Amino acid sequence: GAVVSQHPSWVICKSGTSVKIECRSLDFQATTMFWYRQFPKQSLMLMATSNEGSKATYEQGVEKDKFLINHASLTLSTLTVTSAHPEDSSFYICSARVAGGSDEQFFGPGTRLTVL
């Protein structure tokens, strides 16, 4: 149980386009989902915390207008990278916390974004 999926697993796009990444909890409801980005050979950096039905909380330095997060249901959160540029190329990972469960987070397999 507690499986989190991400789609797509990888995406290549042109500079200036927008890219949407989906994070789904497959067998549980997640009131809270987290979005991370990871640069090569570095650890994870929390971008934002997403709560179902409310606005996401962004970490300092993360542009909320550039990284749009929508958590419309208890099983789906989306991250849209708007007007992507090469510096946005990174590995994006989401995690989900079980509603009413422990504090343990379950992680998705990640999405590799490459902006040309």
Place this chain on the structure above:
Amino acid sequence: KQEVTQIPAALSVPEGENLVLNCSFTDSAIYNLQWFRQDPGKGLTSLLLIQSSQREQTSGRLNASLDKSSGRSTLYIAASQPGDSATYLCAVKGEDSNYQLIWGAGTKLIIKP
């Protein structure tokens, strides 16, 4: 502000050896500590989660210990195998209501056949 450090940054050992990975944290007021494994270009696999009230957790050849007062955790891997090669990350969650995890930079482990 909580800071998590992992030493060493990289480790290469022959197959079959027992090894220890270290994780230290500056604020002992933690709720839990978790060890993860990440293969190149992949997501995270949770290995062990230790609650603040616990001293250790075991799963197969893995044993994680927690000394909250000294701000240290170790991940012990017995009889290492080439398939154990990966980056190992530790993360702590504070005692406050924020669910944010604070991450170490990871230890890249290579097990030589």
